[in-house]
Amino acid sequence: MYLKILGSLLVILGAAAWGASASGELRKRLEELEYLERIIWQINGEMSYTKAPLGEVFRRVEKRIREPYRSWLAGIRKEMEGRAGLDFGSLWEKRTGRDLKGTFLKKEDRDELAGLGHQMGYLDVRMQEETLSWYAGRLARERQELLAGLKEKQRILGCLSVAGGIFLVVLFF
Numbered sequence: 183m184y185l186k187i188l189g190s191l192l193v194i195l196g197a198a199a200w201g202a203s204a205s206g207e208l209r210k211r212l213e214e215l216e217y218l219e220r221i222i223w224q225i226n227g228e229m230s231y232t233k234a235p236l237g238e239v240f241r242r243v244e245k246r247i248r249e250p251y252r253s254w255l256a257g258i259r260k261e262m263e264g265r266a267g268l269d270f271g272s273l274w275e276k277r278t279g280r281d282l283k284g285t286f287l288k289k290e291d292r293d294e295l296a297g298l299g300h301q302m303g304y305l306d307v308r309m310q311e312e313t314l315s316w317y318a319g320r321l322a323r324e325r326q327e328l329l330a331g332l333k334e335k336q337r338i339l340g341c342l343s344v345a346g347g348i349f350l351v352v353l354f355f
Contacts, residue, residue: 198344221247221255237263271302
């Protein structure tokens with residue numbers, strides 16, 4: 183009897199822990215979007231201020247950011263300098279898919295970021311700046327939408343995970 187009660191409590195606690203973990207992933211995605219927006223603004227600011235080529239802009243920005251974004255920009259820069267045979271958009275897309283896979287960004291976030299390289303690769307500096315500004319604004323809107331529903335989603339995840347745990351206990355008890 184005590185083992186059944188203990189097992190039931192462990193199932194409910196496990197389900198609650200899963201809900202807390204899923205809730206934490208939502209918060210981390212929000213933080214990743216915010217950090218990515220800051221990186222985009224840094225790239226835009228360096229381009230506007232220095233009028234340097236993209237490789238030099240990436241070199242300056244990568245010194246001020248954390249991993250894995252530092253490796254991402256450094257990889258793009260090194261492949262640009264090494265003339266890897268790819269156009270800028272393809273290079274950006276390849277490195278984005280490879281280097282940012284372990285982040286809390288959703289696949290859709292990474293795909294949209296990968297597409298940004300195709301928009302930047304052939305434009306003049308002013309158009310690149312405007313494209314980066316547009317993308318940073320899109321990130322800000324995405325963050326606001328996520329933030330608006332975050333508390334409710336976290337509450338729902340918590341309730342559903344505990345209810346699911348209780349359902350499992352009733353089902354197997």
